[in-house]
Amino acid sequence: MKRLLPASLFGRMMLVLSSGLILAQLLSASINFAERDRAVLRNSGMQSAQRIADVVKLLDSMPHQERLRIAKILSVPPQVVDLEPSPIKTTAAAMRSAQTMMFSQALHSALGDERPLIVSASANPSEANGFPDMHRRPLPGMASMAAYMSGMTQASRSSMQAFMAEKLGFLIQVQLHDGSWVAFTTQLHQGAQAPPWHLLLTLLVLLASVLFLSFVAVRWMTRPLAVLASAAESLGEDIHRPPLPEAGPAEVRRAAHAFNTMQAQLIRFITDRTRIFSAMSHDLKTPITRMRLRAELLDDDDVRARFEKDLLEMEQMVKYTLDFMRGLDQPQHIQPIDIMSLLESLQADAEEMGREVQIQGRTNKPFVGDPARIKRCLANLLDNAVLYGERALIVVDDSATSLTLRIQDQGPGIPEEELEKVFEPFYRLEASRSRQTGGTGLGLGIARDIARAAGGRLTLQNRRDGGMEAILELPHSPA
Structure with a gap:
């Protein structure tokens, strides 16, 4: 039923x-x-x-x-x-x-x-035989x-x-x-x-009239719910979307006002959080710079190298933490993106660093989105692939409704029970905090946030022939 x-x-x-x-x-x-x-x-x-x-x-x-x-x-x-x-x-x-x-x-x-x-x-x-006798x-x-x-x-x-x-x-x-x-x-x-x-026609006209009025009334009642649901979905994509108009019946006005209040509180919370971490990042740079200068005065080369390594890791952690906490606070700049050109530029950057990245397949049309965010998402996924799998393969699958990018590596993979945990902030499979081995544990979380903000999704799965595959699915905007 x-x-x-x-x-x-x-x-x-x-x-x-x-x-x-x-x-x-x-x-x-x-x-x-x-x-x-x-x-x-x-x-x-x-x-x-x-x-x-x-x-x-x-x-x-x-x-x-x-x-x-x-x-x-x-x-x-x-x-x-x-x-x-x-x-x-x-x-x-x-x-x-x-x-x-x-x-x-x-x-x-x-x-x-x-x-x-x-x-x-x-x-x-x-007939007379109705009465046979x-x-x-x-x-x-x-x-x-x-x-x-x-x-x-x-x-x-x-x-x-x-x-x-x-x-x-x-x-x-x-x-x-x-x-x-x-x-x-x-x-x-x-x-x-x-x-x-004439009676049947009257009943039919009455039924059609009442059904039409019911259609108008039900549509009138349910339309605000549809608008509220669309606003809630778009809020996840753009926190700075225009507020809902507070018009209509009292219940609708109350719901729109509550939604706008919630949106304003979220914006204020994210703004305050970003401001705090920006200040923390700025304040931490000064003591880190002083520590680097003092490390230069050390006579022991081995101790000085270890100090510089720790200070570099601290700077990277501050930077990545700030990037993650900023999250999706900045408004999106939507425009057509040539995904193939973006992938080729990331491939060139990786090859300059001695990393091997290959591209397979092509797109059929430009993707409409925020170029900076999409580039950051793909860069994080490629960094994760070459960090653990030495080389990466990007498989492009473009259909009429969505764009799917598969970033494959040849690394050891991830245990099945850990596939979702690696998206959590600061979660790493390795106990060490070395950038060369474990990173900061923020790259995949940032990539998933960007995918969700674009209306898509990011998942991980182990390949049958070994290695990991990150699947980024991005829907095409309706024409």
Whole structure:
């Protein structure tokens, strides 16, 4: 069921509202049609019941011979009247439907007593075999009706047949006071007529109108959530993005104000943190410079070399720490980047330092991003590759939606349980703090931050044939 539900809040709300509205309309339509059918049958039955009661009362007040004459006079389609010495047996009489029970109650009410009577119904009034034991009794006006229909056109005959099909044949037998019976054969509307198209059209227009208003209302309610989600995503890419407009309903204004307040606090926190570390970096440079000058005064060459090495490492740690703490504080400068030219410049820089870097594959189009950040990310990954793997191979895979760069080395690899930990600040696989062996433990963390800020991701995995592979996936901006 979860897979069938829409993924968005808008889709789920529309599904619930539309399902409820359609179900309500169907139930309302069924109730209206059922009530209409009952009303039609009730009105038709009450009129026929009153006519039959009047005939019964009239026949009760007459002698037998006079009854026969009056019965022939009153036997006019669509109601045929016949006198019988006893009740007529019919197979249709065995069915006690709601129609027969309703008609019986209406006839008892019209007669004003509880005299014996039998009401039988046939769902096929156009044929006399609706009452199989009454072959001598055709249904109301069938002979004259057949003659009348024979002169009709085919279209008119079809209309008449459709009208007759909407009728329900009734055989009503009532006992007179002297014990004889009078039988009435008549027809009533079944009620289950063709649905009124104007009513269906009205319901359809009402449903469409309510669904449209629901669509507008749900879109209006969920749009601020979509804007807030987009703002939260872009905040990770650019902390200095423009604040959200604080407009709309009270709840939306409160959410936008809270988001803008949070953004301002984050900017202030990052700015204060960067300022502190910049001051620390500036203040540390002075004592490091003095220590370097004093180290030059040492007579022991070995001690002086070790001092200079430690001081150089301290300077690098201060620089890398400052770079990491600055993080993504600076706004991005987005522009098209020729990735191949950038990779070739990094390759040339590495070769000048005696490192081997190869490039495989090409890009199809420029990548839109911040050149300085992308260069820094790739430089950190290449430094990590040549530091531990002696040489690096950059595999370029450019598709319509994303740019994937794989930086492969031939080093010893990383234990599987350490693949994510190496992105943590100051975390290194080696216990020593030597730049030549372990670095500062900040390069991969900075590279991942840059990848995330560009909307991409950076992962590490061990290669099957040995070595490590850093996979940098960067999405192309939509055209």
